Amino acid sequence: MSDWLAADRTDLAAERILDAAAELYSERGIAAVGMADVARAAGCSRATLYRYFENxxxxxxxxxxxxxxxxxxxxxxxxxxxxxxxxxxxxxxxxxxxxxxxxxxxxxxxxxxxxxxxxxxxxxxxxxxxxxxxxxxxxxxxxxxxxxxxxxxxxxxxxxxxxxxxxxxxxxxxxxxxxxxxxxxxxxx
Structure with a gap:
């Protein structure tokens, strides 16, 4: 039972990060947004961000x-x-x-x-x-x-x-x- 829940949480976390990146890109431009900015906006650590997206x-x-x-x-x-x-x-x-x-x-x-x-x-x-x-x-x-x-x-x-x-x-x-x-x-x- 925990396997499907973990996958679901992973999907939700990745979507939350993507949503945060999308909002920042809309506001500032793509090149102006760094990974630290995205992590802050998504409410996660940089380590968590890098767990989902390597760069x-x-x-x-x-x-x-x-x-x-x-x-x-x-x-x-x-x-x-x-x-x-x-x-x-x-x-x-x-x-x-x-x-x-x-x-x-x-x-x-x-x-x-x-x-x-x-x-x-x-x-x-x-x-x-x-x-x-x-x-x-x-x-x-x-x-x-x-x-x-x-x-x-x-x-x-x-x-x-x-x-x-x-x-x-x-x-x-x-x-x-x-x-x-x-x-x-x-x-x-």
Missing amino acids: RRALQVALVHRETRRIGSAVRADIADVHDPGERIVAVVESALARVRAEPLLVMWFRTDNAGITSDLANSSAVIEGFAANFFAGLGISDADPSPAARWFVRVIVSLLAMPGADAAEERTMLEQFVVPAVLGRIPS
Whole structure:
């Protein structure tokens, strides 16, 4: 009985630390927050923090993965009724952009002073790549290795978050003119 309780407590402690880090990142910026700051905000010792997250990068990765899973689930729900492949491509990007832009924590990752951290995480995260790869698989792209296309798709979304269009209409036009044809060209006819 104590095994499941210990696992549950571990999950709760990790979530509490991630919540504290998220709040600090929103207030101060990602690069400005140290592990001691997070431990203090989470109400734990640095030793406890390091028991869950070996360093700042591990903490950042865990937070990004948690948010990617959450946003990914919401995007899947948003596009569930969109069946046309071209519209589905546009809908997934628009949904992801809207959901990220609606949250101060997530917007923080795309500020200029955080660009290096964000770029590194976006390019190296198996969770982020997996979200995009699953989307491509759902379109019927039959590549043996969807990773290159998935990484490109992540870069499209990240670039629109870092350098948004003038408005939603301009972004939609760019997606329809450039992204949709590039992706649809990969679907076997």
